[in-house]
Amino acid sequence: MSAMTRQKQIEREHWTGPVRRYDILKEGTIAVVVVALLVIVLAAIFSSPDDPALTLKGWAKAAPDDMYAVTVSELAGTSGSATYGPPYNTGGDGQALGPITPQKWMGVRQPVDPTNDFVVKPLESQQQPADVAAALTQWTSASADQQGKWATAYDTALNDPNGANGDATKVPTGDYGPVPTMATGLVNMAASGALDGILAAPGQFYNTNATKQILFLGDGSYLDDAATKAHLQGNEWGMMNETGNFPGQEWLQPFSFWYQLPIFNSSATSGFAATLTANADIYIFLLIGIMMLVLILLPFIPGLRSIPRWIPLHKLVWRDYYNRKRTTA
Amino acid sequence: MLLWQDEAVSTASYLPWGWLSISVPNLIVILVMIALFVLALVVPFPKERRTPRKHS
Numbered sequence: 001m002s003a004m005t006r007q008k009q010i011e012r013e014h015w016t017g018p019v020r021r022y023d024i025l026k027e028g029t030i031a032v033v034v035v036a037l038l039v040i041v042l043a044a045i046f047s048s049p050d051d052p053a054l055t056l057k058g059w060a061k062a063a064p065d066d067m068y069a070v071t072v073s074e075l076a077g078t079s080g081s082a083t084y085g086p087p088y089n090t091g092g093d094g095q096a097l098g099p100i101t102p103q104k105w106m107g108v109r110q111p112v113d114p115t116n117d118f119v120v121k122p123l124e125s126q127q128q129p130a131d132v133a134a135a136l137t138q139w140t141s142a143s144a145d146q147q148g149k150w151a152t153a154y155d156t157a158l159n160d161p162n163g164a165n166g167d168a169t170k171v172p173t174g175d176y177g178p179v180p181t182m183a184t185g186l187v188n189m190a191a192s193g194a195l196d197g198i199l200a201a202p203g204q205f206y207n208t209n210a211t212k213q214i215l216f217l218g219d220g221s222y223l224d225d226a227a228t229k230a231h232l233q234g235n236e237w238g239m240m241n242e243t244g245n246f247p248g249q250e251w252l253q254p255f256s257f258w259y260q261l262p263i264f265n266s267s268a269t270s271g272f273a274a275t276l277t278a279n280a281d282i283y284i285f286l287l288i289g290i291m292m293l294v295l296i297l298l299p300f301i302p303g304l305r306s307i308p309r310w311i312p313l314h315k316l317v318w319r320d321y322y323n324r325k326r327t328t329a
Numbered sequence: 330m331l332l333w334q335d336e337a338v339s340t341a342s343y344l345p346w347g348w349l350s351i352s353v354p355n356l357i358v359i360l361v362m363i364a365l366f367v368l369a370l371v372v373p374f375p376k377e378r379r380t381p382r383k384h385s
Contacts, residue, residue: 230340237350245341247354250362260348316370 017321049246051230056199056213059222060190067190069158069166070220071183074114076155077148079219081114088112088215095282102282110211115151118216119186122198132185135178142177150177234259254291258284 060067073079077091085092087109094103123136139147154176157164164170168180189195199216200207217223232238239256242248258264264280266273276283299305308314315322341352351359 231343231350231352240355241341241352242354243340245354247358248352250355250359313370320374 018324046246049242049244051243054217054223054226055193056190056195056217057193059217059220060187060195063220063222064187064191065166065168066220066222067187068168068183070216071119071186072151072155072158072179073219074118074216075147075179075182076151077115078152078155079114081112081118081215081219084215089114095279097279097282097286100282112212112215114215114219115147117212118199119182122189122195123182123185125198126189126194128185128189131181135181135185138178139182146177150175150179154179235265255284255288258287 056067070079074082077083081088081091083091085094086103086107089108089112093101095101096104120136120139123132128136142150153174154171157171157174157176158168159166163172168183171180186195196213197207199212200210214223227233227238228236230243231241232243234256237253237256237260239252239259240248240250259280263273263276264284266277268274268277294301294304341354343350343352344356
């Protein structure tokens with residue numbers, strides 16, 4: 001008789017061992033009531049872990065120079081958002097695992113045009129000081145080629161490590177068109193608090209789409225520094241952590257673990273480590289997929305399926321049964 | 330280092346241990362989970378009030 005046939009036969013046989021009454025509804029009700037009470041009591045004692053959201057106003061006030069430089073990079077098309085690629089734009093290819101490029105395959109599904117969405121449209125949406133209004137008119141009247149020349153020239157001059165190095169007051173004179181005035185106008189608008197509402201899905205009654213604020217914030221160092229301070233960066237187990245003095249998501253440890261490996265945190269600019277770091281998400285997604293498959297197929301994997309025989313924890317749980325079995329044997 | 334003028338970023342205490350870094354609240358929850366697991370292994374099942382019956 002094959003093992004499979006014997007297994008099926010066992011499954012059809014009546015259980016002849018001891019039985020006991022078990023009320024699953026009673027146990028379920030008790031569990032729900034106990035957990036609900038625990039949630040209410042613990043929430044009353046410890047409150048919520050939610051910190052106030054970072055805002056563009058806070059960014060403009062705390063780090064105006066950073067926001068200014070980011071605004072210029074949005075106009076020049078050199079920011080992280082502008083070069084991200086799908087699903088926001090075609091500025092990059094997204095992550096790839098060899099020939100597998102899911103971001104590219106899915107295409108641009110949430111169009112974000114950083115130049116217009118983060119800078120030009122917000123400035124146009126409100127009454128601006130005369131100089132900013134004139135700069136806007138000069139920008140919108142110019143050709144795309146001219147816009148690119150102005151913005152790229154100023155972006156390069158502003159970020160020149162041997163020149164201005166991020167300090168707008170040290171940028172040498174040049175043909176930058178309306179770019180500096182527009183950047184100043186946007187920082188002033190953000191400092192007043194007006195930009196936060198405008199980037200939040202304008203025209204919709206319920207503003208639940210924060211994509212643009214997060215992308216814009218993410219292009220600067222304000223959000224990044226806040227994440228570092230709160231231990232929320234991916235390479236410092238941030239996936240497991242929570243803001244404030246609260247426990248986070250420990251169950252994400254098997255995922256977070258991979259991001260701590262130097263091979264996925266390399267500062268190399270070329271080679272295997274650079275490829276893995278640039279495409280860490282998709283590679284780790286693959287590794288997690290393999291781990292899940294191993295877990296699902298555990299009963300069929302020789303060696304791994306024998307672990308319960310080597311470490312018989314179940315015999316500790318069902319020790320009454322095994323004691324009885326040993327006694328009667 | 331930036332200053333957060335109107336947006337406080339609060340954080341827990343962290344225990345760095347080589348490449349591993351864990352927050353104290355996370356550590357407490359993990360220890361409680363391990364304690365519950367050990368308890369589930371060693372605490373005896375409630376005893377049956379009625380005499381066990383057997384299927385024919």
